[in-house]
Amino acid sequence: MNEMDYKQVxxxxxYLTLLSRSFPNIATASTxxxxxxxxxxxxxxTEHFLADLHGEYQAFxxxxxxxxxxxxRKVKEIFNETxxxxxxxxxxxxxxxxxxxxxxxxxxxTDAGDLNDWYFININRLVKVCRNVSxxxxxxxxHKALPPDFSYIIQELLHENSSDPNKQAYVDVVxxxxxxxxxxxxxxxxxxxxxxxxxxxxxxxxxxVYDRGPSPDKIxxxxxxxxxxxxxxxxxxxxxxxxxxxxxxxxxNVIRIAMRYGNxxxxxxxxxxxxxxxxxxxxxxxxxxxxxxxxxxxxxxxDPEKMKSSRLMAQMHKAISIIQFKLEAATIKRRPxxxxxxxxxxxxxDYKKHIITIDGKQYELxxxxxxTVDPQDPYKLTAEEEMVVTKLHNSFVQSDKLKRHxxxxxxxxxxxxxxxxxxxxxxxxxxxxxxxxxxxxxxGYPYHGHALLKKVGSLIRDAYFGAENQEDYLFAKDYxxxxxxxxxxxxxxxxxxxxxxxYFIADKATHKETKGWYYKLRDQEKICDMILDEFHVQGQYxxxxxxxxxxxxxxxxxxxxxxxxxxVIDGGFSKAYQPETGIAGYTLVYHSRGFQLVQHEPFTxxxxxxxxxxxxxxxxxxxxxxxxxxxVKDTDKGNELSSQIRDLQKLLVAYRSGLIKERAWRPITxxx
Ligand SMILES: O=P(O)(O)OC[C@H]1O[C@](O)(COP(=O)(O)O)[C@@H](O)[C@@H]1O
Ligand SMILES: [Mn+2]
Numbered sequence: 082m083n084e085m086d087y088k089q090v091x092x093x094x095x096y097l098t099l100l101s102r103s104f105p106n107i108a109t110a111s112t113x114x115x116x117x118x119x120x121x122x123x124x125x126x127t128e129h130f131l132a133d134l135h136g137e138y139q140a141f142x143x144x145x146x147x148x149x150x151x152x153x154r155k156v157k158e159i160f161n162e163t164x165x166x167x168x169x170x171x172x173x174x175x176x177x178x179x180x181x182x183x184x185x186x187x188x189x190x191t192d193a194g195d196l197n198d199w200y201f202i203n204i205n206r207l208v209k210v211c212r213n214v215s216x217x218x219x220x221x222x223x224h225k226a227l228p229p230d231f232s233y234i235i236q237e238l239l240h241e242n243s244s245d246p247n248k249q250a251y252v253d254v255v256x257x258x259x260x261x262x263x264x265x266x267x268x269x270x271x272x273x274x275x276x277x278x279x280x281x282x283x284x285x286x287x288x289x290v291y292d293r294g295p296s297p298d299k300i301x302x303x304x305x306x307x308x309x310x311x312x313x314x315x316x317x318x319x320x321x322x323x324x325x326x327x328x329x330x331x332x333x334n335v336i337r338i339a340m341r342y343g344n345x346x347x348x349x350x351x352x353x354x355x356x357x358x359x360x361x362x363x364x365x366x367x368x369x370x371x372x373x374x375x376x377x378x379x380x381x382x383x384d385p386e387k388m389k390s391s392r393l394m395a396q397m398h399k400a401i402s403i404i405q406f407k408l409e410a411a412t413i414k415r416r417p418x419x420x421x422x423x424x425x426x427x428x429x430x431d432y433k434k435h436i437i438t439i440d441g442k443q444y445e446l447x448x449x450x451x452x453t454v455d456p457q458d459p460y461k462l463t464a465e466e467e468m469v470v471t472k473l474h475n476s477f478v479q480s481d482k483l484k485r486h487x488x489x490x491x492x493x494x495x496x497x498x499x500x501x502x503x504x505x506x507x508x509x510x511x512x513x514x515x516x517x518x519x520x521x522x523x524x525g526y527p528y529h530g531h532a533l534l535k536k537v538g539s540l541i542r543d544a545y546f547g548a549e550n551q552e553d554y555l556f557a558k559d560y561x562x563x564x565x566x567x568x569x570x571x572x573x574x575x576x577x578x579x580x581x582x583x584y585f586i587a588d589k590a591t592h593k594e595t596k597g598w599y600y601k602l603r604d605q606e607k608i609c610d611m612i613l614d615e616f617h618v619q620g621q622y623x624x625x626x627x628x629x630x631x632x633x634x635x636x637x638x639x640x641x642x643x644x645x646x647x648x649v650i651d652g653g654f655s656k657a658y659q660p661e662t663g664i665a666g667y668t669l670v671y672h673s674r675g676f677q678l679v680q681h682e683p684f685t686x687x688x689x690x691x692x693x694x695x696x697x698x699x700x701x702x703x704x705x706x707x708x709x710x711x712x713v714k715d716t717d718k719g720n721e722l723s724s725q726i727r728d729l730q731k732l733l734v735a736y737r738s739g740l741i742k743e744r745a746w747r748p749i750t751x752x753x
Pocket of ligand 1: 289293316317575578579580594629630
């Protein structure tokens with residue numbers, strides 16, 4: 082051992098002694114080094130990026146099942162020579178929706194023998210796909226992903242080389258036995274989900290799971306069970322986190338948005354929030370009010386339930402909006418440092434003339450009926466409104482399902498992430514006009530860039546889990562609402578949220594929300610490089626990935642900006658925004674050969690997907706090709722493994738030099 086090695090080993094003796102408990106001798110330590118080296122030389126796993134899901138469960142789960150087209154690409158790669166497009170499509174549909182496709186197949190095939198043939202052919206095809214998608218992983222990782230019921234059989238099938246005639250006979254017998262024991266359906270279903278899982282190594286959700294669409298709760302159910310996930314919270318998610326933490330402004334906003342889109346069921350059925358107090362109050366208070374401005378958006382005339390409840394929903398929508406403006410005023414006054422007094426509008430209204438004066442300009446109100454507003458004290462909640470707020474508050478903080486979903490948000494997320502050379506965040510890093518990082522004052526201290534995002538992340542945690550002292554906790558709870566709609570919020574970064582204006586003023590100019598400098602300046606490569614440096618993201622292939630702002634493809638906007646350094650992948654799942662974007666949006670796939678941007682057209686329905694094999698029509702654009710196939714050693718995981726290898730090498734030195742004594746490896750048992 083040379084001087085240097087000896088010194089390093091000596092310095093690390095405490096750690097190496099601990100490590101020797103897991104690898105007690107030269108044989109076990111060197112076997113581990115060999116295993117880790119082997120992993121480093123596997124191709125990098127595929128990453129899948131989605132953003133702005135906005136409660137669109139069906140479109141989300143389709144994109145998840147088809148891995149943004151990755152499964153179709155694999156099927157084509159494997160069967161291009163042997164299967165026509167129709168058969169490839171059939172196989173893809175089976176992989177995406179195994180239960181539904183099996184039902185459909187069985188309805189179409191009545192003869193038992195024919196069905197058995199179908200099973201035989203398709204199980205063999207699935208085995209081929211599975212072999213392909215599992216080839217990027219170690220046997221041990223694949224083993225851990227296997228469904229317990231079929232673990233042994235799948236291992237046998239995956240690792241037998243079917244080009245050997247003896248082995249093919251063995252595989253055939255295994256498959257025939259699965260069919261004859263009537264396990265084919267279960268086996269196929271298990272294989273299809275395994276393929277889905279192995280196709281994507283890690284899923285990144287760049288924010289805004291919640292609001293507008295009908296079923297964010299179902300999306301969260303899937304995400305919470307996903308095998309490898311991170312979430313970068315969007316402003317809508319933060320709004321829900323604030324609501325779950327008991328911030329009443331957030332609660333009012335969450336309910337207002339649900340009513341705006343006619344989605345009371347996500348609150349009532351999804352999270353068990355009791356809306357009855359609000360409903361009875363609204364029916365009574367706005368009995369004679371048509372609430373025209375508050376009729377839910379995009380009412381589906383084919384949905385009689387929604388049509389029937391739209392009048393009640395409009396009343397609840399108006400009631401909660403007024404409550405929201407009053408509650409927000411209290412926060413704005415309590416926290417002058419938020420600089421949001423321009424959002425105090427109820428005191429700018431002439432309640433007799435139905436006119437509002439903003440910045441010296443008068444506007445006629447589209448709705449002048451404010452039965453709960455006292456012109457002398459416009460922000461005071463009536464006793465009934467207060468009661469409604471208390472009841473809604475209790476419902477939100479007590480919802481078990483909401484707690485479960487929020488815990489999952491916290492467990493898997495933060496406001497930003499750095500993964501494999503990419504910086505991920507939903508919206509913005511506040512900038513000054515000259516492109517420098519903007520100082521944002523929080524509790525008297527300036528924060529910018531990386532420090533700002535870290536501070537904001539910890540404030541959200543404080544609001545939910547409690548801070549060290551009461552004052553900090555109350556501040557954090559208010560700040561979460563600020564993050565939803567405040568002008569210096571990295572999750573929002575627009576000069577205002579023009580909610581009041583959109584409901585009560587016809588002049589569209591007042592609805593305009595001006596975006597922060599970030600959204601203009603991010604087109605420049607040098608700005609993106611500066612931000613990446615700020616977050617210590619290094620390497621030749623580094624990028625920023627954003628969501629939040631829909632890409633207006635229809636107007637020729639590109640999702641790739643700053644000479645390829647930044648990509649905006651607002652998934653555009655939100656139906657309400659599809660006319661604006663002209664497409665359903667973008668998702669991103671990052672595999673061992675580079676980045677692939679996937680542009681989707683609107684998803685129609687699961688029924689069409691299964692019965693007609695209709696996939697989302699997607700186009701692919703290879704954004705960046707790396708000049709060599711990326712391996713695990715080129716990733717963050719690779720760096721981690723390489724440092725483990727270095728430690729193990731030091732352990733070998735310690736064994737060989739006698740600094741640590743080798744022990745025989747014995748399995749740990751309770752017996753002495
Ligand atoms: O179109 P809607 O649903 O009324 O929402 C409009 C509001 O949503 C926002 O765009 C925020 O939501 P996003 O984060 O999805 O952009 C606000 O800036 C705007 O006031
Ligand atoms: Mn957003």
